[in-house]
């Protein structure tokens with residue numbers, strides 16, 4: 001059994017993992033419940049991101065069926081008291097941190113409903129691709145609850161406090177085009193084309209020097225939160241560590257000896 005097959009065997013039925021070259025694909029596979037995220041699925045996501053085979057250099061996250069994810073499984077919400085509610089939210093924080101600050105970059109392909117906890121999950125990825133069918137909402141307000149999967153932290157950094165406030169207070173839905181215009185996604189493709197685009201990007205990411213991917217994932221978001229003078233200091237350290245790596249030296253040599261790729265227009 002290959003490493004990805006043995007990982008797949010440990011995942012719940014609501015998730016499916018496969019590997020294409022250096023890219024591991026994690027598919028939400030609970031379309032009959034619109035990929036709603038129950039505890040079993042959230043724990044499975046954690047297992048996936050903490051057990052990635054060594055040969056994996058990037059991840060593609062996508063969903064089966066008509067929708068990326070309907071968010072929190074509302075049928076599990078009823079019985080929780082305050083303490084259990086806090087623990088549940090902290091569980092999501094722990095798991096989504098393992099996506100954002102895990103081992104490899106994650107490309108999320110979004111389509112259909114990307115709502116509530118589904119949008120929070122998407123926000124933990126590093127690159128987001130939307131198909132035109134995608135739409136975004138935070139229906140927590142209308143359900144009498146509040147985001148609990150890190151949405152208050154990640155979403156304002158992506159779309160701003162004002163937009164998130166509007167979404168939560170008025171139930172506003174944003175279209176795929178809106179999401180693209182506001183920077184929530186950085187690629188917008190026709191329906192049915194998201195997986196191929198996401199795979200192309202994930203393969204490109206996987207071909208980067210591992211230390212560069214580390215720096216972009218781990219240092220960039222932290223530097224962006226620092227005061228500028230601390231940020232410059234950490235950036236200088238990160239830059240010097242990255243450039244001292246043998247992989248960087250080999251790539252620079254390739255370019256200088258006319259073997260490396262040139263930057264091209266898209």
Ligand code: 1HE
Pocket residue numbers: 032033034036037066067069070071072073074075089092113115116117118138139140143145146147148149
């Ligand atoms: C669900 C869920 C769910 C669907 N939990 N079971 N999220 C929401 O408030 C979104 C709720 N869902 C919807 O608004 C709609 O289902 C969709 C727009 C996503 C899709 O509509 P549609 O017509 O394709 O599907 P459906 O008929 O509404 O649902 C199909 C089944 O999925 C149905 O179950 P069935 O047994 O009757 O077939 C639905 O009950 C089930 N289903 N969504 C449980 N979310 C860490 S805090 C995060 C807080 C949140 O995420 S709050 C936002 C929750």
